[in-house]
Amino acid sequence: MAISKKFISASWKMMEQLLNGDDIDEALSGTLETMVSVLNSEAGAIWLLDKESDRLYPVCNIGAEDITNVSIENGVGIEGGVSKTGKSVMITDASRDSSFDGSTLDDYGITTRSMICVPLNNIREVIGCIQIINKLDGSLYDQEELELCEHMAALAAMTIDEKGLKIDAGERKKVIVSLRGITKEYTNGDSVLRVLKGINLDVYANEFVVVLGESGCGKSTMMNIIGGMDYATGGELYIDGKDFSHPTELDLTKFRRNYVGFIFQSYNLMPNLSALENIEYIAELVDDPMSSKDALDKVGLGERAGNFPKQMSGGQQQRVSIARAIVKKPKLILADEPTAALDYTTSIEVLDVIEDIVKTQGTTVMMITHNPEIAKMADRVIKVRGGKIASIKRNLRPLHAVDLVW
Structure with a gap:
């Protein structure tokens, strides 16, 4: 499948953000913003796994909802399932997909119509996932877009591993x-x-x-x-x-x-x-x-x-x-x-x-x-x-x- 010039340009931009940035938090945030923008999407989130609690926590999210205090049990739901199995999920039409039982973000004001969720896999282990939700024009995600997300998630996972970044779950804040x-x-x-x-x-x-x-x-x-x-x-x-x-x-x-x-x-x-x-x-x-x-x-x-x-x-x-x-x-x-x-x-x-x-x-x-x-x-x-x-x-x-x- 030929990759469009738009996706090639976006890939280079995200690679530069991840590989050349001194601030890994800013690099991840910038990468997510680029992914949401190039896929013309409503929302997105990067979730990292805290091994001690075996739960996923959001590092950054794009969209109108605040999910800072949200956590997901590893293995539960779309996000937890992708993190647990290391397998990507693409929901092209949530209203017709019998396997779709809801996203965590559905509880926070975002109605999922379509979604891509890919694992953050640094080769040795899965350390979280990246989630992109809803095309703004109502169209559905395709295989090329899924592959772009998988490519960038793999690069992000290796960068996180190299920088030694770990989520600090801490106590749930008041x-x-x-x-x-x-x-x-x-x-x-x-x-x-x-x-x-x-x-x-x-x-x-x-x-x-x-x-x-x-x-x-x-x-x-x-x-x-x-x-x-x-x-x-x-x-x-x-x-x-x-x-x-x-x-x-x-x-x-x-x-x-x-x-x-x-x-x-x-x-x-x-x-x-x-x-x-x-x-x-x-x-x-x-x-x-x-x-x-x-x-x-x-x-x-x-x-x-x-x-x-x-x-x-x-x-x-x-x-x-x-x-x-x-x-x-x-x-x-x-x-x-x-x-x-x-x-x-x-x-x-x-x-x-x-x-x-x-x-x-x-x-x-x-x-x-x-x-x-x-x-x-x-x-x-x-x-x-x-x-x-x-x-x-x-x-x-x-x-x-x-x-x-x-």
Whole structure:
């Protein structure tokens, strides 16, 4: 069978990503994106096998659904069966295939019409599988597309083996914020602007999440809804398992005051208050704050307590704003481009503080940035495109802030 030029080009691109990339997480994510794109598909996922638990866990997935906290018993279902047997499965028409008993993703809002699922086989053993679901134009997968997936899965498996990448299953993380089908519309006369078009996302306790996306894609709107700064037009929002879809103004005030902290690009410090006074002003609003002096010490600015904002550099002002956020002891900190106005050295200093907060205080930090290098230190990377979640990637080897280079 002659291989089309499109597939040859895609194969070369994926080979380059896998063989030449220093970041295996990014290489796998890029390979999956290329496979989903060239096969004109709705969704895809790479699953790796954790031998200790004998379960499959998603490393990255493309599509509107968040499956980060999902795991599959090896040998169960389509994905588990492919991993267990090492044999590929191609479902050309799920509605007519009597052997198809459903995909794991069917439980997460994706209705499988057709699917390719191929093993990650490094010759010695099967270490997981790659799954591609649903042609966007409604057509069915063919043998050439199956062979392309098998070829790339074999190359990916050997790369994973060479790099020594292993899935760290860990404990199932607690969901602190959950968005289901969240939409946001703005009306202007007869016209309606749809900014969010059905966001499905879970945010977990004690994780660092980076959100990437082009300007206007909806990432800031999503963050504002999570932070109680804006209302969703439709969908459901849960905070610690409680429905927060239609909060009262009092609910929002209590939530913003006690649950969430904010870090802004422009610092937003009060110019007539000292560094310590800026923090104390916020501490007085909450029920159980940490010591304002301790918060300032935490970001390395204890000796600057009496300085006013104009007497500090941009990086120092941003660290004061971080101290102002953590003094409330929030479960969640939302950071909108906190390093955009800073140079490289100062950015690393700020990111190092944020990394320490996640590590030592158990706080979840969700950060919007246009800098893809910062994503390398995140536990998960969320890409937003056109008002929807485009992809979710787990970093199995997140970098430290001091190791980032741009």
